[in-house]
Amino acid sequence: VSVGVRVDLPSELRRRLLQSATDAVRARLLSRAPPHLFEEIQSAIAAIAVGVDREMSSVRDFEGAKRAIAMLKATGQLNEATLLGFARQRRYEETAAALAALSGSTVEVIRPLMQSLRDDGLLVPCKAAQLSWETTTAVLESRFATGAMKPADLARAQGHYAHMTPENARRTLRFWQVRAS
Structure with missing residues (x-):
């Protein structure tokens, strides 16, 4: 959580950190995010959630x-x-x-x-x-x-x-x- 709210952390690294984080960690990160980072973190979490819902992530038989x-x-x-x-x-x-x-x-x-x-x-x-x-x-x-x-x-x-x-x-x-x- 302390790394995720760092101002000097590049957006791409923050997004990769959020991908591997649990829902509890994501929620804590949002609650501790400074106002200028809140929207960026929320958008990254939303994008990750959409990725989880993608049908392509399931096992397929071609x-x-x-x-x-x-x-x-x-x-x-x-x-x-x-x-x-x-x-x-x-x-x-x-x-x-x-x-x-x-x-x-x-x-x-x-x-x-x-x-x-x-x-x-x-x-x-x-x-x-x-x-x-x-x-x-x-x-x-x-x-x-x-x-x-x-x-x-x-x-x-x-x-x-x-x-x-x-x-x-x-x-x-x-x-x-x-x-x-």
Whole structure:
């Protein structure tokens, strides 16, 4: 608690400290926070709570989704519209498997990107697959059981996505695949 309320503690370290803290420690931290840090700590706790509610954090079985996506690919039915449908329906396993297939990657590479609290990694396979921003947004939001990303976060992600080239995205994705194997 005494470390969490230090003024000189960077926000990122405070957020990581709060992630590993129990609810009791978080409550004590809020009660002892100076007024200028209260809102920052409260926002970090709220973001962590949303992360806990995300459906992606549960254990998943991708085998059925991999088979279904392989069948769609074999029959020529796997495309961006199919992925968009899976993402909008929040069919997590199918979304991850379809993104892996469309980006030329594997579920083993896509899965940690889908589970990450950060969205910038997931932009790479979306750009490698040359997805529209509409589909990319649906993929980003499919990581959550309910709700959507904050407009500011979406705008930031859209800026990153617009500046990324498909060639660089494919190169990065290949690097991640080699590193994963």
